[in-house]
Amino acid sequence: MTAELARAREPGAGGTLRGALLILAAGIVLGVAWNALGLASRPPYGLAWIARPPAPAAPSVPETPHPIELAAFKQLYDADGALIVDARATPQYEDGHIAGAISLPFNGAPADPERVRRLDSGGRPIVVYCLSPTCELSKDLARFLVESGRRRVLVFEGGLREWEAAGFSIVRGPAAGSRP
Amino acid sequence: MNALARLVSSRALIRVCRIALGLVLLGAALAKVGNPAAFATQIHHFHAFPVAPEPLLAVTLPWIELLTGLALITGLRARAGAWLGLAMLVVFTLAVAQAMARGLNFECGCFGNSDATRVGVKKLLENIALLAVAATAARRI
Numbered sequence: 001m002t003a004e005l006a007r008a009r010e011p012g013a014g015g016t017l018r019g020a021l022l023i024l025a026a027g028i029v030l031g032v033a034w035n036a037l038g039l040a041s042r043p044p045y046g047l048a049w050i051a052r053p054p055a056p057a058a059p060s061v062p063e064t065p066h067p068i069e070l071a072a073f074k075q076l077y078d079a080d081g082a083l084i085v086d087a088r089a090t091p092q093y094e095d096g097h098i099a100g101a102i103s104l105p106f107n108g109a110p111a112d113p114e115r116v117r118r119l120d121s122g123g124r125p126i127v128v129y130c131l132s133p134t135c136e137l138s139k140d141l142a143r144f145l146v147e148s149g150r151r152r153v154l155v156f157e158g159g160l161r162e163w164e165a166a167g168f169s170i171v172r173g174p175a176a177g178s179r180p
Numbered sequence: 181m182n183a184l185a186r187l188v189s190s191r192a193l194i195r196v197c198r199i200a201l202g203l204v205l206l207g208a209a210l211a212k213v214g215n216p217a218a219f220a221t222q223i224h225h226f227h228a229f230p231v232a233p234e235p236l237l238a239v240t241l242p243w244i245e246l247l248t249g250l251a252l253i254t255g256l257r258a259r260a261g262a263w264l265g266l267a268m269l270v271v272f273t274l275a276v277a278q279a280m281a282r283g284l285n286f287e288c289g290c291f292g293n294s295d296a297t298r299v300g301v302k303k304l305l306e307n308i309a310l311l312a313v314a315a316t317a318a319r320r321i
Contacts, residue, residue, distance in 0.1 A: 010259055010320050019260025020267075023251055027244030035216065035239040047216040047235045110218060134283045136225050 065128070065142035068154040070162055073127060077168075080179065082154070083121040087130045087141035090174075098129065098160065099169040100179040106141040116148050125152035132159040189319060197317035201265050202252030204310065209246035216242075226299075227284065228275045244268070252317065262317035269314050273307040280304065 011019065038046025068076075076082040077100075084101035086093050093103040109116055119126075126145060130137040142155045156163075164170055171177030187193060212219045220238035223229065229237065245268065251261030279299045 016260045016263055019251075019257035020264045023247045023257065023260060023264055024244060027247045028240045030247070031240035031243035034213075034243065038216075047220060047239055049235055107218065110221075136284070140221065140225075 065139065065146055065153045065155050067157050068127060070156070070158050070166060073154075073156045074166075074168065076125070076127065077179065082125045082127045083119070085119075085126055085128045085141070086160075087128050087137040088135075092131070094172065094174050096160065096164075096170045096172050097177075098163055099171045099177040101129070102176050103174075104141065106137045106144065109141060109144055113148065116145065116150075119145075119150075121150075125154055126150060127154045127156050129156040129159050129163075132161040133157050135159055191321045194316060194319050194321050197313045198252045198255075198258050198262055201262065201310070201313050201317050202249045204249075205245045205265055205268075206249030206253065209242045209249060212242040213246065225284065226275045226279050227282070228278055241268075259318065259320060262314060266311070266314040266318050269307060269311050273304065273311060276304050276307055 035046045035049075039048075040046075073082075077084065077098075084098055085104050086097045086101045087104065087106045088097075089105045089107060090103060093101075093105070097103070104115070104119070126142075128138045128142045128145070138155050138157070138159065142153045145153045160170070169180045216235070216238045219242065220235050223234050223238055224231070244264070248261045248264045248268070251257045252265065276299055280301075284299065
């Protein structure tokens with residue numbers, strides 16, 4: 001009898017659907033309102049409503065990051081001719097990274113513009129990498145660096161996997177390590 | 181089998197599942213509500229949705245998760261919240277599965293910026309476990 005009474009209190013399918021739609025609608029309204037307030041605040045913290053389409057090629061568009069192959073990257077690396085940046089999260093960086101690479105996790109970069117500004121390449125190109133060709137972090141970080149005003153940003157798309165497979169130097173731990 | 185059916189239908193288990201699911205959704209929402217830009221980037225990594233409406237999804241989904249979590253924890257429209265949570269988890273699981281099938285390799289960001297869990301088998305199994313909890317939570321007390 002108690003179970004039947006309890007069952008009688010819970011709504012049926014129609015009531016459940018109405019409740020779900022109500023929660024959905026309220027969430028959408030709150031999200032839109034929160035973002036509208038964010039766009040109106042100074043400085044704005046809201047998100048533009050529609051994603052920007054890819055920018056067409058034009059002289060005023062900042063340069064886009066270029067891919068770099070392993071052989072060319074290794075030449076730059078041996079000559080200490082680039083600042084190497086690892087775009088992965090800190091735990092993955094500490095598990096193993098290219099010797100001499102600094103850690104700048106993409107997931108924290110947009111929230112810490114000061115850290116990006118302090119990045120000192122000494123006038124050299126910046127080469128960004130992550131784990132492998134299917135990893136998006138290096139491309140995202142490279143794009144973010146270019147949008148932040150950096151020039152000569154390259155993406156080593158082969159990533160740590162290709163570097164390690166070629167038998168080149170990997171170090172573990174939080175320190176960048178020195179190039180051999 | 182009868183014992184299992186009785187266990188899954190027990191009010192105590194359903195209530196526990198509702199609260200557990202609610203806490204997970206609430207935690208996920210609070211981690212994302214304050215940083216829609218980062219969440220929009222994470223959504224983009226899945227390459228599962230058209231690009232133009234991604235900001236709208238990034239702005240509204242955390243709030244839907246938040247209200248669903250609150251509904252489950254407070255017991256106010258809990259069953260509706262459980263069904264909504266179940267529907268969201270089905271979509272998330274499919275998104276993870278298609279990213280894996282396409283060989284995409286990135287951090288899920290399911291629990292905000294600090295969530296470094298990569299899209300992969302572990303994330304898929306986590307989602308399937310949550311689906312089981314949500315399915316139990318959606319049962320009528």
